[in-house]
Amino acid sequence: xxxxxxxRLRPVCPRCLATRGVAVPLALGIVEAAxxxxxxxxxxxxxxxxxxxxYPIVDGAPILVPDLRGWMAANGHLLTARADIPAAxxxxxxxxxxxxxxxxxxxxxxxxxGWDHYGDLDxxxxxxxxxxxxxxxxxxLDRLGPLPAGxxxxxxxxxxxxxxxLAARGDDLVLGLDLHWPLLTLxxxxxxxxxxxxxxxxxxxxxxxxxxxxxxxxxxxVDFWIGDALFxxxxxxxxxxxxxxxVLDCVASPPALLRAIDGMVADGGGALxxxxxxxxxxxxxxxxxxxxHSQRGDDAGRCxxxxxxxxxxxxxxxxxxRLHPLGEPVDVPWTVRMHDRAFMQYRTHLVMLRA
Numbered sequence: 001x002x003x004x005x006x007x008r009l010r011p012v013c014p015r016c017l018a019t020r021g022v023a024v025p026l027a028l029g030i031v032e033a034a035x036x037x038x039x040x041x042x043x044x045x046x047x048x049x050x051x052x053x054x055y056p057i058v059d060g061a062p063i064l065v066p067d068l069r070g071w072m073a074a075n076g077h078l079l080t081a082r083a084d085i086p087a088a089x090x091x092x093x094x095x096x097x098x099x100x101x102x103x104x105x106x107x108x109x110x111x112x113x114g115w116d117h118y119g120d121l122d123x124x125x126x127x128x129x130x131x132x133x134x135x136x137x138x139x140x141l142d143r144l145g146p147l148p149a150g151x152x153x154x155x156x157x158x159x160x161x162x163x164x165x166l167a168a169r170g171d172d173l174v175l176g177l178d179l180h181w182p183l184l185t186l187x188x189x190x191x192x193x194x195x196x197x198x199x200x201x202x203x204x205x206x207x208x209x210x211x212x213x214x215x216x217x218x219x220x221x222v223d224f225w226i227g228d229a230l231f232x233x234x235x236x237x238x239x240x241x242x243x244x245x246x247v248l249d250c251v252a253s254p255p256a257l258l259r260a261i262d263g264m265v266a267d268g269g270g271a272l273x274x275x276x277x278x279x280x281x282x283x284x285x286x287x288x289x290x291x292x293h294s295q296r297g298d299d300a301g302r303c304x305x306x307x308x309x310x311x312x313x314x315x316x317x318x319x320x321x322r323l324h325p326l327g328e329p330v331d332v333p334w335t336v337r338m339h340d341r342a343f344m345q346y347r348t349h350l351v352m353l354r355a
Contacts, residue, residue: 005223013046014233018066024048063226064233078181087209107199114198117161132334140272150240155229156247160187167218177227201339237266248275255318262320271353276346277303326352
């Protein structure tokens with residue numbers, strides 16, 4: 001955890017925020033390992049004595065989620081996973097665990113996200129294949145125009161490329177927030193070492209270890225924390241820009257995500273929202289899908305129409321209060337690599353917003 005980000009962004013207790021709607025500042029607790037400007041192992045502690053929740057800092061990443069014990073129980077095996085497994089032995093382990101194992105599901109995630117975020121930096125990648133997330137972000141930033149000074153929040157940052165690109169487009173701090181520990185670990189390695197290392201799927205459960213040089217001039221202004229996009233652990237209106245690239249259909253409550261973004265953006269600031277409306281019950285209950293389950297309703301199942309009303313104050317019971325669309329939404333092609341012979345093509349819906 002970079003102290004520059006901690007001191008400037010002043011995170012608050014996510015538990016108090018989620019349960020009581022109160023922004024209680026966090027303070028540094030124990031510091032077990034640190035160097036100049038960064039804490040690698042330690043804790044952050046809620047300043048309210050009635051709560052006093054301790055949030056661990058693991059390998060430089062503070063874990064700031066409302067249900068800390070629930071997240072730790074679900075992800076403990078990932079937090080303690082070895083990082084020194086040789087590439088060949090990783091393949092042997094993957095064969096033994098089998099295609100339906102959590103081990104191979106994680107490798108697939110790393111393969112798809114790692115390739116899209118950093119594959120365009122590999123000379124062996126054909127032009128225009130990887131890098132959809134970069135192109136989508138650039139399209140939104142170009143349309144959004146000038147923004148006030150201030151830090152930037154990258155919600156659902158995944159493998160981190162968007163955070164580095166946001167830093168390159170501005171001159172302030174950028175924070176990437178995500179719940180996925182392996183992806184955040186990939187992002188933090190790029191930040192610290194200037195290289196992206198991830199398993200790239202050939203086919204079946206055959207993977208190659210990909211290593212791509214990924215050095216970004218503004219990396220010193222980026223940090224990555226574990227956090228819930230529905231409960232960003234910050235005081236209201238803390239950011240000049242909030243980006244949420246393909247996150248809306250990955251949360252339990254899309255309206256809650258919109259309200260969280262609405263609350264985080266400073267007056268005059270902006271937000272970028274991209275989504276292919278690719279609903280899954282693993283992430284979002286059917287009842288919370290934006291139009292994707294109601295073909296007999298007023299919007300005839302059109303996700304875009306429901307989202308537009310949610311982004312129009314007063315047009316929906318759960319509408320945001322401050323954000324408003326800037327210009328017309330655009331559709332941006334987005335390619336996801338599954339393996340050597342399988343690529344999924346999305347049309348992601350990109351909305352530019354101002355507060």
